[in-house]
Amino acid sequence: MKIDTSSPIVVLTGAGISAESGLATFRDQGGLWEGHSIEDVATPEGFHKNPDLVFDFYNMRRREAAKAKPNAAHNALAALENAWDGDFLLITQNVDDLHERAGSKRMLHMHGRLDSALCYECGSHQHWEGDLDRDCFCSSCSRPSLRPDIVWFGEMPYDMDAIEVALEKAALFVAIGTSGTVYPAAGFVAGAAAAGAHTVEINLEATGNSLFGECRTGSASTAVPDFVATLLGKKP
Ligand code: APR
Numbered sequence: 001m002k003i004d005t006s007s008p009i010v011v012l013t014g015a016g017i018s019a020e021s022g023l024a025t026f027r028d029q030g031g032l033w034e035g036h037s038i039e040d041v042a043t044p045e046g047f048h049k050n051p052d053l054v055f056d057f058y059n060m061r062r063r064e065a066a067k068a069k070p071n072a073a074h075n076a077l078a079a080l081e082n083a084w085d086g087d088f089l090l091i092t093q094n095v096d097d098l099h100e101r102a103g104s105k106r107m108l109h110m111h112g113r114l115d116s117a118l119c120y121e122c123g124s125h126q127h128w129e130g131d132l133d134r135d136c137f138c139s140s141c142s143r144p145s146l147r148p149d150i151v152w153f154g155e156m157p158y159d160m161d162a163i164e165v166a167l168e169k170a171a172l173f174v175a176i177g178t179s180g181t182v183y184p185a186a187g188f189v190a191g192a193a194a195a196g197a198h199t200v201e202i203n204l205e206a207t208g209n210s211l212f213g214e215c216r217t218g219s220a221s222t223a224v225p226d227f228v229a230t231l232l233g234k235k236p
Helices: 015-021 044-049 051-067 072-083 098-102 160-169 185-194 220-231
Strands: 009-013 088-092 107-109 112-119 125-127 146-150 172-176 198-203 214-217
Touching: 009 072, 009 185, 015 072, 015 098, 015 220, 044 051, 051 112, 051 146, 072 088, 072 098, 072 220, 088 160, 160 185, 172 185, 172 220, 185 198, 198 220, 214 220
Parallel strands: 009 088, 009 172, 088 107, 172 198, 198 214
Antiparallel strands: 112 125, 112 146
C-alpha cells in the first residue's frame, strides 16, 4: 500500500516512548508495577480504601514527569505531524505531557494525564500543576473532592468514539513503546488491520503480535526518528 503524507495515520504510544526521558515503564524490570500494587493505586476501589496512598503515588509520578524532557522520539512524532497533510491522530496511553512539550497537537490522552485533576462529585476536569491531596478543592463545585485525572483499571478510557473513527479510516497505524497487554489499546492494531491499514510496531523488543505487518525493534529515541525519516522520504 502506498502511504504518502495525505494518508490518514494513527500513532499509539506507551510508556516505552518516555523511558529514555527517565520515566519508568510499567512492566519492564524495575517498572512501576514491580513496586506498587495495581489494586492499591490504579483502581477506584484502591482510591476509596486509601486515597492518601494514591495521592502520593501520582504526586511522585507528577514530580518525575515535570523533571523529564521530551526525547528524540517525541520530537520526531511532532515533526511528522507538522509534515503530515492528511488526518493525523496521536493516541497516548501515557499521562505525562512530553508529547505536548515536543510540539504534538493533534493528540489525545486515553488514560488521562498527571497535570489534570478530576472532581468525583461534579465531574469537572481542571488543569492541576502541584501535588493533589484530600483537602484540594474543586474550582467548579468548591468541594474537597478532587482525584487524579487518571483512567484506572475498570474505568472507561477517554475519547473512545474519536479513536474508533480514526482507526476505521487509518491507512497507517503505528504502535510505539507499548507492551500491548492492556485493552482497549492492545486491540487497536486489530481494528486498524481489519480496516486495511498497514500496521507497524516500534518497540525495544518485538511483542510477537502477528497483527503487525512490520516490526522495528530498538530504542524509541533511535528507531522513531529513523522510521519518520523513512516515511517522509528522507531515508531510503
Ligand atoms: N524504546 C522503545 N520501547 C521501549 C523502551 C525504549 N527505550 N523501553 C521499554 N520499551 C518497551 C518495552 O519493551 C515494553 O514493551 O515499552 C513497553 C512498555 O510496556 P508497559 O510497561 O506495559 O507500558 P504500556 O504498554 O504503556 O502499558 C499500558 O498499562 O498499567 C497500564 O495505564 C497503564 O497506560 C499503561 C498501560
